[in-house]
Amino acid sequence: MTAPETLARQVTERIELLAPQLTALSRMIHELAEPGFAEHRSVAAIAELVTAHGIEARVGVHGMETSLKACAGDPAGPRIAILAEYDALPGIGHGCGHNVIGAAAAGAFLGLLDVIGRTGGSVVLLGTPAEENGSGKEIMARAGAFAGIDAAIMLHPANCDDIHFAALGLRSVEATYHGIPAHASARPEAGRNALDAVVAAYQGVAALRQHMPQTDRVHGVITAGGEAANIVPARASLRLLIRSPRLDSLLALSERVQRILSGAALITETRLDAVWDRIQPCLPVRGNDALSTRFGVHMAARGRTSGAPQSAQGSTDLGNISLRVPAIHPTLAIAPPEIALHTVAFAGYAGSERGDRAVVDGAVILALTALDFLADAGLRERSRLEFEAAGGVVDVPALLTPPGGQPGTSEGS
Ligand SMILES: [Zn+2]
């Protein structure tokens, strides 16, 4: 059973009425273009809109200054979270279109206010900052933001409508090698070359690429390589990103990279200092067909058809949440297929009429999906059973110990 038609119609009508406020909010966040951890005015704008509708919106909850939380309904019943992002990319503004996510999520929450008393249960609007280069959702999850939540839903603007969104898990490592400085010509035998270690590690990763699954990625940059050509470099470093579509394969690939880093220290007689996960990792997204199918039904009603599943390319911190509660991260098209995310061109679409349309469509689709979840015990049960069958709740912090078992070399952010 899905939500009664009358409630669904009421939700849709409320959101259509709110459309000018929602698109104004989206445009304002787009204009502000505040990067992660600094989204002060963006989150204030969302809080102001929610407060104007008589609901308390708390800013700065669950371990982050620019997070937001607003709740409506009966906390005793089932509880669904609608996630809002609003951080921009340094240099190119809303090239990932998070202004659309923030405004659509706020709209979905407000759209449910009239009916939440009749569905039972509650809805939580959770503002999750610093998705880009910050994995804010992992920080918030560790601070208890998802305790008591039965499902988490969000959407992301993209160049296609897609309910089967897949994302690669992503970890990072900063490897610094410490050698011994020496006159590079007069006494080279006294030195140990940290740059050689970095080069050996970089080449080792290049060799690894031939023999890893085609779905996996390792890429990086050398961040320090010595100061003067006539001194044996005593310190050199590189930064690597490691991506894989599954949790087990991500962990296995991390171990292989760690062995290469250690091997480079061994052959150059330098000391390795490897800091894993300085930024909290993004884990692969575990889908939930029960929820995404409902999202797809409401998407189709807005004239949007999901395409065939695409291979995973990017990464998102929603993956970390999807290992804690049933979660979905479908996409809505705001740009043609040839326009890639994280570009100035995509930022243009995020602040255009197509972005505005996705705000309103997205708010309706999210709200109706949440309505189904609250009104339909069968859907709740199916999404939960599917989540359990896929491995259930994962203890993410325990899982993310640094590869190679070197204690004290990993720092959280
Ligand atoms: Zn992005």
Ligand SMILES: [Zn+2]
């Ligand atoms: Zn994004």
